[in-house]
Amino acid sequence: MLSFPELQAIASKYGHNVIQVIPGDEHCQANGTEEYVNHSYIAFPDIYLGIYDDEELKQASFFHELGHALIADDFAASVDYYTPTIEREIWRIGFELAKNEHGLEFSQKVHEWVEKQIQTYVEGWKREHKFVEESKCTSSSVVEYLLPKQGVPSSNLGWCSKSKGV
Numbered sequence: 001m002l003s004f005p006e007l008q009a010i011a012s013k014y015g016h017n018v019i020q021v022i023p024g025d026e027h028c029q030a031n032g033t034e035e036y037v038n039h040s041y042i043a044f045p046d047i048y049l050g051i052y053d054d055e056e057l058k059q060a061s062f063f064h065e066l067g068h069a070l071i072a073d074d075f076a077a078s079v080d081y082y083t084p085t086i087e088r089e090i091w092r093i094g095f096e097l098a099k100n101e102h103g104l105e106f107s108q109k110v111h112e113w114v115e116k117q118i119q120t121y122v123e124g125w126k127r128e129h130k131f132v133e134e135s136k137c138t139s140s141s142v143v144e145y146l147l148p149k150q151g152v153p154s155s156n157l158g159w160c161s162k163s164k165g166v
Ligand SMILES: [Zn+2]
Pocket: 064, 068, 087, 090
């Protein structure tokens, strides 16, 4: 594991600052402590490192936030802005950086945790897009299907949307 000054040095190499959020600090007062429990954020140029019991999850999150800054600008468009695929790519970029440049490899536990995070993005995305079965779409809407590249396993999942051209 890396020390906090080491994380700061890595972040500054990419033009970022790291702010360690502490329970009850100004960030917690402004946004609620729970927003920072096992969660980190990036707001360029600051990385807000959340509150974690587990140091490995914290460091994995740090590299994920760096990945947000490093992902190619056109990646999101290339996957039709499908958040779970974008987030998965960001985890991959962050972990690659950790391994290649800092010799840090994360445990199976971290990888399983990341899969759970991605699953929550899938659920959130479905909610946001009112993901439904085709039969539930009304006549005024059409069902659109995800492309296979977007990584959704079931081929019969889609969402209702207004007809194109309306
Ligand atoms: Zn993310």
